[in-house]
Amino acid sequence: MEQQISKLYHQESRWVLATLIRLLGDFDLAEEALHEAFIAALNQWPETGIPEKPREWLVSTGRFKAIDHIRRQQKLRTISHQLSEQQIQEVEQQDFDTYKLFHDDQLRLIFTCCHPSLTTEAQIALTLREICGLTTEEIAQAFLTKAPTIAQRIVRAKNKIRDANIPYEVPHLSDIPERLDIVLHVIYLLFNEGYNATQGELPIRVHLVQHAIELCQQLEQLMPRPETKALLALILIQHSRRDARHDDNGDIITLEYQDRSLWHQDDIQQGQQLLVASLQSRIRHPFTLQAAIAAVHAEAKSFMQTDWAQIIELYDVLLSIQPSPVIELNRAVAIAMHHGPQSGLTLVNDLIQRKQLLNYHLLYAAQGDFYTKLEQHDKARQAFVKALSLTEQEAEKRFIQERIKKIS
Amino acid sequence: MKYIALVYYQEDIMNGMTQQEWDSLNHECMDCSERLTESNNLLAGQALQQVSTATTVRVRDGKALTMDGPFAETKEQLAGFYLLEADDLNHAIQIASKIPPARFGSIEIRPVRELQLEDNIAGGHG
Structure with missing residues (x-):
């Protein structure tokens, strides 16, 4: 019992x-x-x-x-x-005691925990504790923070909800896209936090991915919307690569070198179905395009056989609705695959000239990669050294060091 | 998880209360303990006599040395403790915020550390 x-x-x-x-x-x-x-x-x-x-x-x-x-x-x-x-x-x-009320109460809880007047950090902590049922200590462990810090965040957020009279309600129809975006953002951050953790080291961070998926599934059932479907599709397709992203030493394996037979096809299929469903609506949400890009990768038999032209087209649309230097960088990588490293390098150097992403290690890692392919070894080395100085994550560091070593 | 809630307050403030106020606060504490016991959140707890009754003992070179008074003179004095069973730190905070003397002094919450035969956490490094 x-x-x-x-x-x-x-x-x-x-x-x-x-x-x-x-x-x-x-x-x-x-x-x-x-x-x-x-x-x-x-x-x-x-x-x-x-x-x-x-x-x-x-x-x-x-x-x-x-x-x-x-x-x-x-x-x-x-x-x-x-x-x-x-x-x-x-x-x-x-x-x-009606099903509808229980259903609405769960949505009320989700929208209240992700209320725009709370900080993102508070939204995340509240969501994990109140909706996913994690303990303060587990949240602290997942975010590499001390428990008293997380506890304080939760206490303050609850006080704010009380003192500012934040209503416990599902937003009005006209506010839903904006408010839902915040909820989806929190779910995406949860996913990212777990997905980018080094495998095996901290199991609780990996569990964050599972919580993000469950939360997104729940939200999709409570309030079926194309953008929620798109986010779920994106998460599932990215997550399908989980066993191929690291070797046994925890070293990173990039998309190019991943063993695609390790990708979880059930996740990919589920993601594809959700993506198709989300595309049936006219709404073009950034998550829809990101999911579509992930799906094109998932469908490719090998890295070389990737439909780069389609990926570039999707990036173009994505950039038109959500201009962002990170997306420009990703597009540059796709362009380099399709039109050659010199084309990619021009775009990356353009970003640097515009003083974009100057502290982002992946910018210099991409630059180093292009220079390597163009056999400009000194410049490649310089770029990788710069990238190395900008990351603290051990697996990333090892990956970049390996690239430097390989420059002959 | 187990947490200890250490209750601190300035004894002067308590000494300044009327008998009725003091009795009423004690009554509240009894009520609080009863409620926490009912809800399985209180494992043990005790109020303490005033700090003037304290004795501190140390053993140095195998000899026990005693001293009148507490280990350290502080603005607020230790007045009692609650050993709590709570789901997590926020739950413990929520419980502790209902301990009546929290309105006058402060409650320090600490997770308990279970002693182990080996691999004990914190201390012993380096």
């Missing part, structure tokens, strides 16, 4: 929490009510059996416990959680 309840906790606790926050109007009070509801379940269910609708039972019990607690506190006249008797009665009478 205890095992069953613990499984239910895993499945249901975030749903119960989301609804309790709406009913009680307070994150902390809701969390407390959630705990009490599960303690009550542990005490009662072994005798009564698991109720037919456990989620409803837990919400109802949590709410009852919270109201009981508020009434007791008010007798003691302490300041926390002051509610008038009328407000308490309102809480008692609010509905919660």
